[in-house]
Amino acid sequence: xxxxxxxxxxxxxxxxxxxxxxxxxxxxxxxxxxxxxxxxxxxxxxxxxxxxxxxxxxxxxxxxxxxxxxxxxxxxxxxxxxxxxxxxxxxxxxxxxxxxxxxxxxxxxxxxxxxxxxxxxxxxxxxxxxxxxxxxxxxxxxxxxxxxxxxxxxxxxxxxxxxxxxxxxxxxxxxxxxxxxxxxxxxxxxxxxxxxxxxxxxxxxxxxxxxxxxxxxxxxxxxxxxxxxxxxxxxxxxxxxxxxxxxxxxxxxxxxxxxxxxxxxxxxxxxxxxxxxxxxxxxxxxxxxxxxxxxxxxxxxxxxxxxxx
Amino acid sequence: xxxxxxxxxxxxxxxxxxxxxxxxxxxxxxxxxxxxxxxxxxxxxxxxxxxxxxxxxxxxxxxxxxxxxxxxxxxxxxxxxxxxxxxxxxxxxxxxxxxxxxxxxxxxxxxxxxxxxxxxxxxxxxxxxxxxxxxxxxxxxxxxxxxxxxxxxxxxxxxxxxxxxxxxxxxxxxxxxxxxxxxxxxxxxxxxxxxxxxxxxxxxxxxxxxxxxxxxxxxxxxxxxxxxxxxxxxxxxxxxxxxxxxxxxxxxxxxxxxxxxxxxxxxxxxxxxxxxxxxxxxxxxxxxxxxxxxxxxxxxxxxxxxxxxxxxxxxxxxxxxxxxxxxxxxxxxxxxxxxxxxxxx
Numbered sequence: 214x215x216x217x218x219x220x221x222x223x224x225x226x227x228x229x230x231x232x233x234x235x236x237x238x239x240x241x242x243x244x245x246x247x248x249x250x251x252x253x254x255x256x257x258x259x260x261x262x263x264x265x266x267x268x269x270x271x272x273x274x275x276x277x278x279x280x281x282x283x284x285x286x287x288x289x290x291x292x293x294x295x296x297x298x299x300x301x302x303x304x305x306x307x308x309x310x311x312x313x314x315x316x317x318x319x320x321x322x323x324x325x326x327x328x329x330x331x332x333x334x335x336x337x338x339x340x341x342x343x344x345x346x347x348x349x350x351x352x353x354x355x356x357x358x359x360x361x362x363x364x365x366x367x368x369x370x371x372x373x374x375x376x377x378x379x380x381x382x383x384x385x386x387x388x389x390x391x392x393x394x395x396x397x398x399x400x401x402x403x404x405x406x407x408x409x410x411x412x413x414x415x416x417x418x419x420x421x422x423x424x425x426x427x428x429x430x431x432x433x434x435x436x437x438x439x440x441x442x443x444x445x446x447x448x449x450x451x452x453x454x455x456x457x458x459x460x461x462x463x464x465x466x467x468x469x470x471x472x473x474x475x476x477x478x479x480x481x482x483x484x485x486x487x488x489x490x491x492x493x494x495x496x497x498x499x500x501x502x503x504x505x506x507x508x509x510x511x512x513x514x515x516x517x518x519x520x521x522x
Numbered sequence: 523x524x525x526x527x528x529x530x531x532x533x534x535x536x537x538x539x540x541x542x543x544x545x546x547x548x549x550x551x552x553x554x555x556x557x558x559x560x561x562x563x564x565x566x567x568x569x570x571x572x573x574x575x576x577x578x579x580x581x582x583x584x585x586x587x588x589x590x591x592x593x594x595x596x597x598x599x600x601x602x603x604x605x606x607x608x609x610x611x612x613x614x615x616x617x618x619x620x621x622x623x624x625x626x627x628x629x630x631x632x633x634x635x636x637x638x639x640x641x642x643x644x645x646x647x648x649x650x651x652x653x654x655x656x657x658x659x660x661x662x663x664x665x666x667x668x669x670x671x672x673x674x675x676x677x678x679x680x681x682x683x684x685x686x687x688x689x690x691x692x693x694x695x696x697x698x699x700x701x702x703x704x705x706x707x708x709x710x711x712x713x714x715x716x717x718x719x720x721x722x723x724x725x726x727x728x729x730x731x732x733x734x735x736x737x738x739x740x741x742x743x744x745x746x747x748x749x750x751x752x753x754x755x756x757x758x759x760x761x762x763x764x765x766x767x768x769x770x771x772x773x774x775x776x777x778x779x780x781x782x783x784x785x786x787x788x789x790x791x792x793x794x795x796x797x798x799x800x801x802x803x804x805x806x807x808x809x810x811x812x813x814x815x816x817x818x819x820x821x822x823x824x825x826x827x828x829x830x831x832x833x834x835x836x837x838x839x840x841x842x843x844x845x846x847x848x849x850x851x852x853x854x855x856x857x858x859x860x861x862x863x864x865x866x867x
Contacts, residue, residue: 299824299827299828299831300827300828300830300831300834301831302697302828303697303827303828303829303831303832304831304832304834304835306697306698306701307701307739307740307743307831307832307835308835309698310698310701310702310705310739311705311735311736311739311740314702314705314735314739315732315735318732
């Protein structure tokens with residue numbers, strides 16, 4: 214039997230792995246491409262001397278396989294390329310530049326860190342500077358806390374005054390006037406005294422609803438004409454309130470007892486209900502009663518009453 | 523793969539550009555009632571329709587790390603404003619006459635007004651950074667501001683270096699010098715900072731930012747070289763600047779540096795004499811001579827190859843910077859950028 218020509222495995226283009234950037238774009242003929250020397254030697258200045266005889270397509274260039282060793286992040290020493298290869302030389306130069314930049318940056322960072330450490334240690338032993346820093350931090354904290362509290366108060370609602378008229382049976386409900394988001398009156402301006410009304414006159418109606426500011430309701434029983442007003446201090450409505458007796462401004466010995474105050478927080482907005490009954494024999498004149506926070510016993514406002522003949 | 527990548531990049535650039543442009547208009551509009559004659563000019567360059575590459579890179583980097591677009595929009599808008607501020611001032615420094623297909627701002631309105639508009643854009647870029655405090659909190663906002671300060675510093679140092687070379691007619695420059703210069707002048711604010719600040723926001727300051735330096739550098743360097751190539755070979759209609767403008771300006775590009783490297787001493791003297799002249803004195807024939815020299819010595823092809831190599835290195839470094847992140851559109855966008863950098867026209 215005649216034997217045909219023996220089949221042999223074709224020679225491979227490349228028998229060894231690519232190990233450098235300079236090999237990335239070299240034609241795979243198994244040998245390193247001979248690169249013209251002219252491009253790298255300015256003195257020769259051969260016109261149209263090709264730097265590389267292979268012009269890589271963009272996609273081919275960027276999709277070229279990454280050499281196995283290059284996948285490891287460290288060490289980052291670029292491989293030694295053939296100096297004539299534009300691509301390889303560019304990449305090697307790029308790595309050299311960025312590594313040098315990183316080294317310089319790390320050097321500066323180290324020196325700054327050392328300097329600041331020394332400075333910190335020195336400052337730590339300087340009681341004056343340390344005190345100044347502590348005061349500064351405390352001041353910053355206090356300022357932030359005040360800002361926070363102010364914002365909270367604004368959100369909860371500012372106090373105000375309620376001028377109202379008397380009623381014999383129905384409560385008087387009035388909302389504190391809106392003074393704007395940034396206005397926190399030290400004491401709400403006194404509303405003009407309402408015109409005296411007959412005790413049997415119907416109660417005034419609330420001006421609006423939906424505000425978070427407390428409503429003041431005055432439940433007044435009287436057979437005579439009365440004008441009343443409640444002034445609340447700034448700050449949220451206390452959880453529990455009580456009131457002193459009404460004292461006549463003309464004669465401090467004259468009093469109207471039995472003023473009760475109730476703070477209602479279950480409703481929105483919170484309500485302050487003031488209840489009192491005017492005795493028939495009470496003397497005409499201006500009266501004032503202090504309203505107090507029952508928990509702290511600090512004043513939270515006052516009730517002003519004008520009793521007519 | 524190349525075309526697919528380019529399509530993805532184009533689509534995402536367009537998407538991001540709309541978001542950034544809308545936010546940017548808001549910041550300009552809220553000041554417009556105060557001084558309309560200033561803010562109309564402030565809006566001029568941004569409205570000319572750039573690609574918003576830097577802002578997109580910032581958003582993509584943040585979103586690749588899991589942030590929402592709203593987290594990084596302030597930094598992205600600030601970057602776009604700062605970029606436009608740089609453009610206005612660069613055009614004055616370079617004596618450029620065309621930007622994004624229209625006359626430059628100083629050509630239209632004169633030098634003093636253009637300088638002031640550039641200043642206004644730079645100052646305005648602080649506003650979105652400060653406004654992002656509500657979303658990012660004071661500590662992270664301060665970190666972003668630190669990065670922005672470094673970016674601006676590196677950029678002006680790089681610009682100073684290039685201006686110094688031109689002012690002193692430096693011709694003994696190497697590729698090393700060129701790459702060092704563009705690392706500062708271009709890469710920091712075009713690619714390094716957007717990647718870093720995006721990652722900073724995306725990880726809530728939980729990542730070492732040095733890992734983005736190499737990727738940003740190689741990507742930005744490829745971008746700059748391609749940009750310089752387009753100035754010589756691109757379609758002026760699409761490129762938006764005058765053809766051979768860099769040669770008129772005597773800009774030290776990789777092609778020019780290469781020309782000096784490979785020319786004979788006599789030719790070098792000839793090129794040097796051309797560059798010695800001011801832009802006004804430099805004639806069309808001078809520019810034609812430089813260009814002919816570049817063609818003769820294959821300087822453009824050389825620069826193109828270097829850009830390809832740097833883009834390849836960027837793809838490699840991408841693995842270090844973003845390789846461990848889960849797959850997402852944003853990661854795909856980042857991966858496709860090096861190819862797009864070379865394919866853009």
